[in-house]
Amino acid sequence: xxxxxxxxxxxxxxxxxxxxxxxxxxxxxxxxxxxxxxxxxxxxxxxxxxxxxxxxxxxxxxxxxxxxxxxxxxxxxxxxxxxxxxxxxxxxxxxxxxxxxxxxxxxxxxxxxxxxxxxxxxxxxxxxxxxxxxxxxxxxxxxxxxxxxxxxxxxxxxxxxxxxxxxxxxxxxxxxxxxxxxxxxxxxxxxxxxxxxxxxxxxxxxxxxxxxxxxxxxxxxxxxxxxxxxxxxxxxxxxxxxxxxxxxxxxxxxxxxxxxxxxxxxxxxxxxxxxxxxxxxxxxxxxxxxxxxxxxxxxxxxxxxxxxxxxxxxxxxxxxxxxxxxxxxxxxxxxxxxxxxxxxxxxxxxxxxxxxxxxxxxxxxxxxxxxxxxxxxxxxxxxxxxxxxxxxxxxxxxxxxxxxxxxxxxxxxxxxxxxxxxxxxxxxxxxxxxxxxxxxxxxxxxxxxxxxxxxxxxxxxxxxxxxxxxxxxxxxxxxxxxxxxxxxxxxxxxxxxxx
Numbered sequence: 001x002x003x004x005x006x007x008x009x010x011x012x013x014x015x016x017x018x019x020x021x022x023x024x025x026x027x028x029x030x031x032x033x034x035x036x037x038x039x040x041x042x043x044x045x046x047x048x049x050x051x052x053x054x055x056x057x058x059x060x061x062x063x064x065x066x067x068x069x070x071x072x073x074x075x076x077x078x079x080x081x082x083x084x085x086x087x088x089x090x091x092x093x094x095x096x097x098x099x100x101x102x103x104x105x106x107x108x109x110x111x112x113x114x115x116x117x118x119x120x121x122x123x124x125x126x127x128x129x130x131x132x133x134x135x136x137x138x139x140x141x142x143x144x145x146x147x148x149x150x151x152x153x154x155x156x157x158x159x160x161x162x163x164x165x166x167x168x169x170x171x172x173x174x175x176x177x178x179x180x181x182x183x184x185x186x187x188x189x190x191x192x193x194x195x196x197x198x199x200x201x202x203x204x205x206x207x208x209x210x211x212x213x214x215x216x217x218x219x220x221x222x223x224x225x226x227x228x229x230x231x232x233x234x235x236x237x238x239x240x241x242x243x244x245x246x247x248x249x250x251x252x253x254x255x256x257x258x259x260x261x262x263x264x265x266x267x268x269x270x271x272x273x274x275x276x277x278x279x280x281x282x283x284x285x286x287x288x289x290x291x292x293x294x295x296x297x298x299x300x301x302x303x304x305x306x307x308x309x310x311x312x313x314x315x316x317x318x319x320x321x322x323x324x325x326x327x328x329x330x331x332x333x334x335x336x337x338x339x340x341x342x343x344x345x346x347x348x349x350x351x352x353x354x355x356x357x358x359x360x361x362x363x364x365x366x367x368x369x370x371x372x373x374x375x376x377x378x379x380x381x382x383x384x385x386x387x388x389x390x391x392x393x394x395x396x397x398x399x400x401x402x403x404x405x406x407x408x409x410x411x412x413x414x415x416x417x418x419x420x421x422x423x424x425x426x427x428x429x430x431x432x433x434x435x436x437x438x439x440x441x442x443x444x445x446x447x448x449x450x451x452x453x454x455x456x457x458x459x460x461x462x463x464x465x466x467x468x469x470x471x472x473x474x475x476x477x478x479x480x481x482x483x484x485x486x487x488x489x490x491x492x493x494x495x496x497x498x499x
Contacts, residue, residue, distance in 0.1 A: 005173060005195050009036040011202040011367060012191045014178050014214070017048040018154065018352055019345045020206035021161040022360025024170045030368045033169025036198060038191070040177040041285040043162055044155045046208045048352065050288060050321035051154040052231050052264055054246045054257055055354045056093050057118060057146060058109050060409040061378045064330070066116055071357030072148055075157065082167065084160040087153025091258075092245035094123075094131055095144045101408060102251055103141045104464045110144055121145045131245055134237070134309050139251075151246055151257050154353050161360070181218055181342075188341050202367060204343040209324045210280060211346035220336040222381070223388045224347035225398045226275040226322040228289055230296050231266025233259065235314030250406035252302040265310065267299040268350075268405035274395060275322045291318040323350040327388065327397035328415075329405060331355060333363055334372070334381045343367055344381050349405070387442030393418040410462035420444045434458050436469065448472045 010032050013024045016039030024037040039045075055075065057068040075088040097103040106122070113120035121144065128143035129135060162172055173195070180192040181203060190199040205211055209226040216222070240258060247256040254267035273295065281287075296318060304310050326332060326347040336342045345363045348355050359379075366372045377383060388394065400417040414437075420427065422442040431437070435446035436458035448469045450458035461468040 015206035016043040018356035026364030028168030067358035074357035093149025098251040
């Protein structure tokens, strides 16, 4: 551990969770050996230490899947490289489908996985139970198995990344609080801490749930909200294999992993509880929230239908730890549009351990090379605009996004919360005419017009097939094109068959 703060640094990373340590590790590997990481308390003491530690790779966005796949590649070699145990176990990941629509989604995800060279097996219910023998599969239609998924110890893997960063030349300082960023004429000049000043031009803020408040001091908008997230740890369960895969049961909103002969079970309830709406307590570190058994009870009932053994399993602990969630369920990476050379890696929606390796790599390459290694727009901070400074909107939309974490990822799906937010003078007229609206950067825009006189309802019914707006849109596009052509050119209308 370095003793004194350096007077200068090429880049300063704020935050010693898994993403901050991963970013420092990858910057140092890229030759930025004068990178400095600053942690206000101890490494992992924010939210990393209480993460559940599941590492899955599959997401509806192809490039996010690629990022998560990089995390697995890194975790496979990290222990050998650093000599520190990571708790990484590639025991595979199982995802259940309990209706035809979910099964269609899983099969589509399998195609995405295969496009990246990931082995993803589609299984029958009985084949899934062979991998997870203590579960009931009466309602299961099918399942997907990714052999390269796994689980890790969040604190151990973060410490290994920190050691790897030091080995590559980076410096890490714990118990060092960043009090200010000096900015002159729109350019970063350095970081002020309670231990001294570091001259630098690049800052990477990986401060977890503290990121929004800290970045906001410098005009940077990072739309995230701390949300309570709970998971249960059981006592030893008889007949539970130690090498059992991680399990995700999205139709029952729950996830599972084996831990020391018992189970970790958590989920994403549709009515989440926001935390620290008036600000995070000053001395909050290595801290958990009070367990809320009443709020967790509906999740437990859903889980009992899948894993009957939970009914008699002893409960070690119900962990309630705040996690950073965002309005669209994706994390936030990249250079802030409001302040040059201020980069962000935050808002990981309770899958920061799965994302940590890849997110740190992406941010580091973005810093060092001026652009990310591939299109990462789904997580780019620039996807949010000025309307998304509004705290009320951020809270409402984040509550909806959390509740939809395990819902179907329908094509063209629109969010409902915090709307209407911005409307044009034509909004009410279009609404009265039967417009079904979508939203872009807070603006209400008509996607299609329903025939309300014929009883058509201006609401979308989502599916992976032909959605209900197809005929309405076709009806707008199809009106006798010869009439349009005739208005433009009567001669051309005759050539095209117009009367």
